[in-house]
Amino acid sequence: MTLAMDPKWGDAERPAVRHVAIIMDGNGRWAAERGLPRAEGHRQGVESVRRTLEAAMELGVSHLTLFSFSSENWSRPKQEINDLFGLLRRFVRRDLADLHKNGVKIRVIGARTGLESDILRTLDEAAELTKDNTALNLTIAFNYGARDEIARAAQRIAEDVKAGAMDASDVTPEKFSTYLDTAGLPDPDLLIRTSGELRLSNFLLWQLAYAEFVFVDVYWPDFSKDVFAAAIAEYQQRSRRFGGTSARSIG
Numbered sequence: 001m002t003l004a005m006d007p008k009w010g011d012a013e014r015p016a017v018r019h020v021a022i023i024m025d026g027n028g029r030w031a032a033e034r035g036l037p038r039a040e041g042h043r044q045g046v047e048s049v050r051r052t053l054e055a056a057m058e059l060g061v062s063h064l065t066l067f068s069f070s071s072e073n074w075s076r077p078k079q080e081i082n083d084l085f086g087l088l089r090r091f092v093r094r095d096l097a098d099l100h101k102n103g104v105k106i107r108v109i110g111a112r113t114g115l116e117s118d119i120l121r122t123l124d125e126a127a128e129l130t131k132d133n134t135a136l137n138l139t140i141a142f143n144y145g146a147r148d149e150i151a152r153a154a155q156r157i158a159e160d161v162k163a164g165a166m167d168a169s170d171v172t173p174e175k176f177s178t179y180l181d182t183a184g185l186p187d188p189d190l191l192i193r194t195s196g197e198l199r200l201s202n203f204l205l206w207q208l209a210y211a212e213f214v215f216v217d218v219y220w221p222d223f224s225k226d227v228f229a230a231a232i233a234e235y236q237q238r239s240r241r242f243g244g245t246s247a248r249s250i251g
Helices: 027-033 038-058 071-076 078-101 117-131 144-162 173-177 225-236
Strands: 019-023 063-070 104-109 138-146 190-193 212-215
Touching: 038 063, 038 078, 038 138, 038 225, 063 071, 063 078, 071 078, 071 225, 078 104, 078 117, 104 117, 138 144, 144 173, 190 225, 212 225
Parallel strands: 019 063, 019 190, 063 138, 104 138, 190 212
Antiparallel strands: none
16 A cells, blocks of 8 residues: 655644554564564564654654564464564663653553563563653553453453342443453554555454554565654545544544
C-alpha cells in the first residue's frame, strides 16, 4: 500500500489519532533478503522500536500498543526465542531510564505462564517504575494471544458469577472489557501492520472491533517516522461510522 503524506496534525480538519496498535512484522524476512541471520533482523527491529516511540510522541499519539511476542511464537526455534528474550532484557536495561525520564508509562499484557522469573521481574520493574508517567502510554503485548486473553477473561467472570460476586445478567460488552488485559485503556483507533501481510494474527481481536487498519509494505526494521505519519494520514482520510450511518469524530 502506498501512502501519501499529509502535513496537517491535530488541527480541526485532521484530528490527531489517540491510540495506535502495531503488529511489528518482517524482521526475519528483512534479514534473509540481506543474507543476515534472523537475530540481526530482531536487533534492527529493536532499533525501530526506539524510533517509533520517539515518533509517536512527536506525532501526538498518547497510547501505543506493540505486539512483541505472541503466544504462538513459542513454536519458533529455541535459539530464536532465546535471542528475542535476550533483546528484551537488554532493551529494558538500556532504555528504561530514558523512557522513564521522558514520561513513558509501560504496561505489559499477556499470559504470565511459561515465562522465566527474571523476565517477569524485568517486566514488573519496568511497569512499577513508570506507573505514574503520562507523556506516552506504552503497552507491550508479550506472550500474548487474543483468544487466550478472552478465554482468561471469561474464566474470571465465571468464577465471580459462581462466587456470587455478580449475576450472569450483569455481563455486558462494557463489563467484559474490564476483565481483559487492556482494562482501562481506550480501544485502538488505528492498527498498523508492517511487511505487507494482511491479517491480525490473533492480536487484540476484541479491542480492534472498530479500528481502522493500515497495512504497509515495509518490513519492521525499516519502519520510520515518515511511514508512521503516512499511516496516520491515511487513517485521517477515513470516515468512522461505528455501525451507524453517519461519521463520528475520530479525535
